Amino acid sequence: MKKITVLCLAVAGLLASCGTKQKEVTDMTMTxxxxxxxxxxxxxxxxxxxxxxxxxxxxxxxxxxxxxxxxxxxxxxxxxxxxxxxxxxxxxxxxxxxxxxxxxxxxxxxxxxxxxxxxxxxxxxxxxxxxxxxxxxxxxxxxxxxxxxxxxxxxxxxxxxxxxxxxxxxxxxxxxxxxxxxxxxxxxxxxxxxxxxxxxxxxxxxxxxxxxxxxxxxxxxxxxxxxxxxxxxxxxxxxxxxxxxxxxKDPEWSKKLSKFIKYLPELQRNLPVDAKYKQEKPGTESDLNVYDVLYYGGDCNAAGKTIAINLPNDEKVQLAKGSRRLQLKNAMQAKFDAIVMPIAKQVMNPEQLKLVNFNAFFSDVTFHEVAHGLGIKNVVGSTTPVRKALGSEYSAYEEAKADVLGLYMISELIKKGEVKDLTEEQCIATYVAGLFRSIRFGVTEAHGRANIMCFNWFEKNGAFNRDDKGIYTIDFDKAKECIKSWAAFLLEMEGNGDMAAAQKYSKANAVVSEVLQQDLDKINSVGIPVDVRFKQGREVLGL
Ligand SMILES: [Zn+2]
Structure with a gap:
């Protein structure tokens, strides 16, 4: 899991990832x-x-x-x-x-x-x-x-x-x-x-x-x-x-995922963007599986906990055989229960809060991973990788893209009847709840920037409204429109590979408004945990 290869769990900002171990902003006055x-x-x-x-x-x-x-x-x-x-x-x-x-x-x-x-x-x-x-x-x-x-x-x-x-x-x-x-x-x-x-x-x-x-x-x-x-x-x-x-291993989920990955070429063709931004063919070879973790020993157990693994680090092995990505489901559930849900209770309309659930959360996070494979790798009409063209701006746009295309993928698979136990509304409500968690950790890191840009896009375009008590209500029709318009915007930004434009946009839009900051302060003031620690081992498992 070298910095660049750690799985990214931007959705709900569960941990820093696609990158560094999380460094929380900790209040120095705490006991x-x-x-x-x-x-x-x-x-x-x-x-x-x-x-x-x-x-x-x-x-x-x-x-x-x-x-x-x-x-x-x-x-x-x-x-x-x-x-x-x-x-x-x-x-x-x-x-x-x-x-x-x-x-x-x-x-x-x-x-x-x-x-x-x-x-x-x-x-x-x-x-x-x-x-x-x-x-x-x-x-x-x-x-x-x-x-x-x-x-x-x-x-x-x-x-x-x-x-x-x-x-x-x-x-x-x-x-x-x-x-x-x-x-x-x-x-x-x-x-x-x-x-x-x-x-x-x-x-x-x-x-x-x-x-x-x-x-x-x-x-x-x-x-x-x-x-x-x-x-x-x-x-x-x-x-x-x-x-x-x-x-x-979670055999059921692992099997479902391999089925969904086969839809990538079709989903790519239907992306809500001009044809020139979707000419590449996404690979359908992806070793992505779902696991429950039963023990974290040593480095991975220190402070903030990883909820996904992408290994090996050895580039010689990667060249020969690729890498394996492991989604750690029970660890995600632990963080969802301890962190995402309590945050949602602080900021969401109680009726819509009922839509926020772990299954939707797990799907948001997992499809984010799959969605990195959609879109565009090289600047349109050139062989320059988008990563290179956008330089230091790239990560935030790529994470934002994976978030929104993950949501797009789920919607499409729900419409096809391939995903039956979820609704689009659940996935959207859960995603919105997760935005707060991610933004809480600041905009200096790629996922934080990705999430605040998305939040601002959704808010500006009416996907949700805030009342004067700081409670948010989602307009699902508008949110669905936002998924399409935000996806198109990001795909174009990546495809154009215009570093100056990317910088200009993020400078103006990766900004936490005063009102939103009040809501974040409210979340921080009620003592919601920032991470989890585990009781683990043979005894816990009855082994
Ligand atoms: Zn990612």
């Missing part, structure tokens, strides 16, 4: 207790009844191994976890467990415990006293590997050590659990992947195991495990952090 309560506690569960006994056994072993990834991550991100467990103040301890250290990750690593040790930009990947010059002078190519740490020897000199050697005690235990899981599983793809991943953990060579993961199409279980993301290395952006996601 640590209030900060803990900004993370709603949720149990991570799902229906396991369709799994065989051996699958359940494998699942338990994966959870045990993911817990070890969590232990290794503590060593990387902080050091001795026992120091944190010894904290007397229960709120400080809890918040340190959420943040994997005594620093608030959503407030630029501000320490929240007196006398906390200094947060180093390279955390424990490098010696605390190492200078950049010293690193540059170190003559060992392995220093640049994403799977090595730099240490200082007794002679005072720097040396490089591979992850396996550094974390051997922990990794050997995890490997033993994974070997057992590989010996039990009846799924060939999973077995092959686990075996190759074990080799990778020992050798720091992940290519073969990533390739095996790409081939693992029919397993009900999945295990994203190992050192993966490099966000924590703020010194050189080299070193990767350990994590472990334990996942169970």
């Amino acid at each position: 640590v207790e209030q900060k803990v309560k900004q993370y709603a506690e949720v149990e991570l569960k799902t229906d396991l009844s369709f799994l065989s006994d051996s699958e359940k056994e494998v699942l338990g072993l994966m959870i045990d191994a993911a817990q070890i990834m969590d232990d290794i991550y503590w060593l990387q991100a902080y050091g001795d976890k026992n120091e944190i467990l010894a904290i007397e103040d229960p709120w400080q301890k809890e918040f340190a467990l959420i943040n994997y250290g005594p620093w608030d990750r959503m407030a630029d690593w501000k320490p929240f415990i007196e006398n906390a040790k200094v947060k180093l930009p390279g955390v424990n990947f490098y010696p605390a006293d190492m200078t950049k010059e010293e690193f540059d002078a170190l003559e060992d190519e392995a220093k640049n590997s994403q799977y090595t740490v730099i240490r200082r020897g007794d002679d005072g000199k720097l040396f490089v050590r591979g992850y396996y050697e550094e974390y051997k005690e922990h990794l050997d235990k995890a490997i033993a659990l994974m070997e057992k899981a590989a010996s039990i599983t009846e799924n060939k793809g999973l077995k092959n992947y686990l075996e190759k991943r074990i080799v990778a953990l020992k050798t720091n060579e992940y290519f073969e195991s990533d390739m095996a993961w790409m081939d693992m199409k029919d397993s009900n279980l999945d295990f994203v495990v190992g050192p993966i993301e490099n966000y924590d290395d703020e010194l050189f952006g080299l070193k990767t952090s350990f994590e472990g996601f334990v996942l169970v």
